[in-house]
Amino acid sequence: MTTLALAGVYRSFGPIEVLHGIDLELHPAEVHALIGENGAGKSTIMKILGGYLAPSAGQVLLDGRPVTYASGPEAEAQGVVVIHQEFNLAPDLTVAQNIWLGREMGGLFLDHRAMREATQGLLDQLECKVRPDARIRDLAVSDRQMVEIAKALSRNARVLIMDEPSAVLTHREVEVLFRQIDRLRSQGVAILYTSHRLDEVSHLADRITVLRDGAVVRRAGRGELTEDGMATAMVGRDLKDIFPPRRTSFGPVALEVRDFHVPPLVHGVSFTLRRGEVLGISGLVGSGRTELAEGLVGLRPHHGQILRGSAPAQVRSLPEAAAHGIAYLTEDRKERGLLLTKTLRENLTLSTLADFGAPIISRKLEDAALTRAISDFDIRAPSREMAVGNLSGGNQQKLLLAKTMLPEPEVIIIDEPTRGIDIGTKSQIYHFIDRLAREGRSVIVISSDMPEVLGLSDRVLVMRQGRVAGELAGEAIRETAVVRLVMGTSEEISQNA
Amino acid sequence: MRDRLTLSTLGPLAALFALILLGAGLNENFLSAANVTNVLARSAFIGMIAVGMTFVITSGGLDLSVGSMAAFVAGMMILAMNALQPSLGVGLPLALAGIGVAILVGLLAGLANGLLITRAGIEPFIVTLGTMGIFRSLVTWIADGGTLSLDFSMREFIGPIYYGGILGVSWPIIAFAVVVVIGEVVMRHTRFGRYCEAIGSNDKVARYSAVKVERIQLLTYVALGLLVGFATVLYVPRLGSASGSTGLLWELEAIAAVIIGGTALKGGFGRVWGTVVGVLILSLIGNILNLANLVSPYLNGAIQGVIIVLAVVLQRRKSSAEGR
Structure with missing residues (x-):
């Protein structure tokens, strides 16, 4: 059973085709890692999954039925939530205001207390010490990422698409993030995860899809692909010498x-x-x-x-x-x-x-x-x-x-x-x-x-x-x-x- | 970015040519030497100020006070010359003293704006909105609500600064041309111009690239103050007087000219020759309305307004194409 899938998806920008027939399946209660070099087409795939771009040809399937979303918010209404790498947060609003933006609680008057408390609950889950009243502008980049994740959690997502969420997080925060991902997975959420850190991928992913130049070059289950194997598949050549040999003599x-x-x-x-x-x-x-x-x-x-x-x-x-x-x-x-x-x-x-x-x-x-x-x-x-x-x-x-x-x-x-x-x-x-x-x-x-x-x-x-x-x-x-x-x-x- | 000849670059130029053709078609006197000189000479004041404004806006600033500043400088210049006339007599020394006072006052006024913005860290909009009121109010107060007039004999003596010239080209036009050429070279080919663009694009990057951000910004306001001083030196001989309504709305015309010319209002990209085109477009509209009886000259402001909005729409298209 698949929650969200791409079937034979092509996408062109002008005369240039950047995706050449992608098939991808996200299953409930699974973390699916999508890896590839910059420009391999990861972002385009995530945008299509999240409803921000339409495929030029091929289909997006939600629960096996073809869907066409008019926009990202429409996809979110169906439980498909994207955590963007470039943050979608209003810098002058508070954490709570951002998390509930467009879905504010309350009737004629906003229920600030309920939103603050719900926000506090989400932040506590993430072990994030940011106050719900803090302005985004005053937060460190890693805290903003946590707020972005809290926002996604608040939406009760069925499919969560994470675009390099760990890139700006510290070691400790990454651990918290992983615990949250585990929790969401056990609740049956289908997760698409991208990262340049291959150690994270082998730790997290139940399924790995490797992209190169807009096409899938490798699919693997958990444990089938070593980090070296992933790197080789992404680059298309052997990468024995990622690091140069160590230097031996130093000057004054x-x-x-x-x-x-x-x-x-x-x-x-x-x-x-x-x-x-x-x-x-x-x-x-x-x-x-x-x-x-x-x-x-x-x-x-x-x-x-x-x-x-x-x-x-x-x-x-x-x-x-x-x-x-x-x-x-x-x-x-x-x-x-x-x-x-x-x-x-x-x-x-x-x-x-x-x-x-x-x-x-x-x-x-x-x-x-x-x-x-x-x-x-x-x-x-x-x-x-x-x-x-x-x-x-x-x-x-x-x-x-x-x-x-x-x-x-x-x-x-x-x-x-x-x-x-x-x-x-x-x-x-x-x-x-x-x-x-x-x-x-x-x-x-x-x-x-x-x-x-x-x-x-x-x-x-x-x-x-x-x-x-x-x-x-x-x-x-x-x-x-x-x-x-x-x-x-x-x-x-x-x-x- | 190198200034390539694209549609958005050519837009203002095309508009200028269209206006010239329109003017020539409507009135045979439009291209006469007298009319061309008149238009260019009247453009010179705003034009010189607009060149300075180009640098201020390019580096991410704004100066709303230039019109009031011009009135204040003119008032001070007249006051000083009238006060010094008994001791210096009518002649070159008095004229030079007046010019010196105008330039000095302009420089100090620009310095005041610049220091408040860079040292006290107040928004340029707020600072210059404040000084706009202060300068104009000071002139009105000094003139006691009326007009400050230069003594008649001295007015005769310095008249040629506006009306005279060499080889049939009047001094304001020559001065304007010199300012434009220097401005274009400074913007395009010197460190100062490059730094202005860098600061306007992203002042943090400029700071991390060892650019002395505050000093450059301060200099743009000082240079603008100086240019207001120069412009006033050319303006005072024309009427020989100043009042609370001297230079009214010049700041808007100068800013509009800069924007029409293709300089980005949010900073980061400046085009001095574009500013010149913008100034000429704005003054030609007024001139054509006066010469032709098609539309009431009272609608001058409305037509200028339409042009300004159009220019920004064109700019928006261009930047969205770049910001892909």
Whole structure:
């Protein structure tokens, strides 16, 4: 028995066909994982399932009967609910107002208390500490995701479609999410789940469908496909070397940080970084990782010592950080990293524009820099004049990396290098990072992606509540050790470190 | 984004040509040197201000105070010249003093707007709505509800600033052209212009790209204040007086010209030459209504309003095509 299914679905945008005859079945009380690289067609499939797009040919079947929804809300009325990756929340409304938007309780006058209490109930289920009266605007990204999930729970969904719900969640929140998914599954809900984290997929999914270039290339049941097998099926080639081989020799200390504070979030952090070394920083979102990085490049007020080589460096602003050869690549490429409506060239040179001629900017120099960036970082853009917002996430990230590397910094702090990026491009970015280290630069990688931290780092610094909880090097870098430090269940390691 | 020749780019230009053809068809005097000079010279005041406004809007700001500011600057300029006339006498030194005062007052007024917006962090709309009232009220108060007039002999002396020129081209037109060329180059080819666009697109990205966001924004308001000063220097010799109604609604015409020209109202993309086209469209409408007896000139505002709304509709189409 199937709840929701696609039968021979095709979809074209203009002359380009992006889905070529997809068959997909969602069964009650099952988690069905849909995986594939960016651009494989996952989003289009989810939009068709959720009633946001109509198929060009083929059928959507609900309980075996063909349906055509006029809109997403109409699909929701039938119990098909989508949790979007791009949040559909009104930033100035409260959590409760958002959850009940369009379905407010009460008659002529709204029953605020009932809605608040129901919201509190939903948030309690999710172990989410957000208040129902909090405004969305004031919430962290991970809390917004939880609100989005709470909203979906409130709709008594029969089919739940989750578009990378874990991408912005912390380890602990992902665990809560998984418990909720288990609960919903046992209640008979059919769940479609997408994620770039293959460990999640093998943990959760009862059934896996692998997409490549708009077609299903592999179907598997639980346990039939290893993570390597999934990656190989998605990419279509063997991916033995997702991570570059580890580096073995390091130069002298390039950066030393002593007793560094970024009030009110980071306290007394000290560490060193050698030339040619990749230092991973792990920790929950909110553990002060990003604030530490932003403090180190002068984006936040701080006190404490920064030494470059053996000379003290004063870094009160980004230009001062650049002068000391320190660069920062933000975790938020769409809101802090790139101007989405501008072209590749304008984005590439924005932070180093003074090097491209004054007072008149030399278009020729800029174009040359872009040509070099495109070849150095394998940026695939259909046109150099297109708006960066129309590039895929992976190519945006490569462009952002090129922009950060333009002033040739010696210390590069990369915050979430591969968030929301497919496995093929991820691997490419890992090799770029390795190349930077082998050129004698020092790289700090801040990441919530555990395999990434484990696979890339020569040394791992774990942060918890604004302090260094511990440091691991060499063979000691193991997932269990990192997780223990992240969660704060192993005091003795942090003392020995 | 490179300014490609697309329908939305050509729209304002096409409208301008259509207006010129219409004007020429309706009245044979329309293309006469006298009429063309008249239209261009009258466009120069608003035009120079609109060029400054282009930078303010491109970087995500707004300035509602420019019309009142022009009145205030004109009042100060006249007041200063009348006060200095006994000591300096009628002549070049007094004219230069007046020009200096106008430019200085414009600069300070722009600085005041800019500091309130960037340092105190108040919305540009609120700040300039406030200063709009303040500037105009100050002029009315200084003129005691009437008119501030330049002494007659001095008015004669500086008259050529508006009425004179070289090779048959009057000074306001020359000044306007210079401002436009500089503005276009600054917007298209310098860091300042690029930063304005970056800040207007996303000020957070600009901040994370080491752009000094507040300083650039402050500079746009100061530059606009300066241009209001320049415009006033050209305007005062025309009538030799200022009152509470000087420069009335100039802010709306300047903002309308910027928008008609294709600059995005929410910032992020600016087109100086488009602003010039916008200014010319607005003044040609008035001119044609005056020359031809088809429609009452009293409907000038209505027709301008239709054009403004149309321009924004075209812009909306363009941005929805880009934001796919």
